[in-house]
Amino acid sequence: MEPEVLDLLRRAYVGLVVILLSIGTWAFAATTVTGQEQPMHHYHAGNQAMAMPMDEAMDESAHAKLEAKVLADRKESEFNHHLAGFFVALAGVFVLFEPNLAKRWALVKYVWPACFLLAGIFVLVWSDTELWPFGHRQWLEALQNNREVLQHKTFAILLFGLGAVEWQRARGVLLTAWSGWVFPLVAILGSIILIFHQHEGGMIGQHHMETMARIQSQHLSYTACGLGIGVTKGLSELARHRVGIMAKMWPLLLVVLGTLLMFYRE
Numbered sequence: 001m002e003p004e005v006l007d008l009l010r011r012a013y014v015g016l017v018v019i020l021l022s023i024g025t026w027a028f029a030a031t032t033v034t035g036q037e038q039p040m041h042h043y044h045a046g047n048q049a050m051a052m053p054m055d056e057a058m059d060e061s062a063h064a065k066l067e068a069k070v071l072a073d074r075k076e077s078e079f080n081h082h083l084a085g086f087f088v089a090l091a092g093v094f095v096l097f098e099p100n101l102a103k104r105w106a107l108v109k110y111v112w113p114a115c116f117l118l119a120g121i122f123v124l125v126w127s128d129t130e131l132w133p134f135g136h137r138q139w140l141e142a143l144q145n146n147r148e149v150l151q152h153k154t155f156a157i158l159l160f161g162l163g164a165v166e167w168q169r170a171r172g173v174l175l176t177a178w179s180g181w182v183f184p185l186v187a188i189l190g191s192i193i194l195i196f197h198q199h200e201g202g203m204i205g206q207h208h209m210e211t212m213a214r215i216q217s218q219h220l221s222y223t224a225c226g227l228g229i230g231v232t233k234g235l236s237e238l239a240r241h242r243v244g245i246m247a248k249m250w251p252l253l254l255v256v257l258g259t260l261l262m263f264y265r266e
Contacts, residue, residue, distance in 0.1 A: 074266045080127050084119050084159075085261025091115035092254030113166035120160025127152040148198045158190050184234035191226030194219055211266055218264055225257040 091112035094101070101108040128149050130137045142149040165182045168174035197219055229250050236246040 076129060078265055080123070081264035082262045084123060085258040085264070087115040087119035087122070087258070088261060089255050089258025092251040092256075092258060095251035095254065096248065109170040110167065113163045113170055116159050116163030117167065118163075120156050120158075120163055122156075123152060123159060124156035127156065151193065151197055154193065155190065158186055162186055180237040181234065184230045184237065187226055187230030187233060191223045191230065194223045194226065215266060218260070221260055222257060225253055225260065229253045229257065 094108065094112040094115070098108055098112070126134075128142065129135055131139055131142055131149070143153065162183055165174065165179055169179055232246045232250040232253065236244065236250060239246070
């Protein structure tokens with residue numbers, strides 16, 4: 001690549017990163033403010049609503065069913081995070097050791113893109129089991145009326161898209177300059193979207209305030225890791241013909257992100 005083009009890409013990338021990080025910082029600040037002002041009223045109203053009907057209007061059988069449903073939803077959510085984290089961490093490990101493994105196994109270059117493809121398929125199909133074919137809820141209705149479902153499917157598409165692009169790059173089919181920027185830009189975009197992630201399951205239960213605070217804290221750590229992955233992956237693309245620290249940093253951050261996801265709890 002010509003030095004002038006490389007310098008132009010570097011400047012454009014740095015400018016875009018600054019803009020995206022500024023948007024992310026603003027969005028996080030706005031979310032924090034509204035989280036301090038509005039949810040308190042929402043939770044207070046929810047507590048009042050639950051305090052009266054839960055004990056007075058609901059019988060013990062209905063209350064037990066509700067608790068069982070909440071527990072099942074939490075276990076499902078935790079499992080989804082853990083399995084997705086396993087795929088992400090596994091991808092990072094294979095990227096880190098690919099130069100050594102490639103000497104013995106030529107097909108190793110396909111493993112980490114396959115991890116993203118599998119993670120995308122898993123999140124797309126199994127992230128919301130109330131949807132068909134596991135449940136009776138229709139996809140279109142849920143996507144229109146449930147922001148959490150919409151966000152889950154958006155992340156699934158991003159994961160699958162990243163895996164598909166990197167698979168084609170590993171095959172040597174996709175060699176255009178823009179293909180190397182898909183991963184870093186999508187990683188940054190996905191991290192910013194994660195700031196707005198809504199988690200309805202944490203709003204139910206006796207300790208829902210503590211649960212929501214823990215969920216938000218964990219997702220904030222995922223956002224920070226995702227931004228780091230996007231920035232370092234982009235910088236490694238600028239100097240892809242040279243072995244540098246960024247080429248090791250972004251897969252290492254993938255391992256960190258995957259590990260954090262595997263320890264997710266509600």
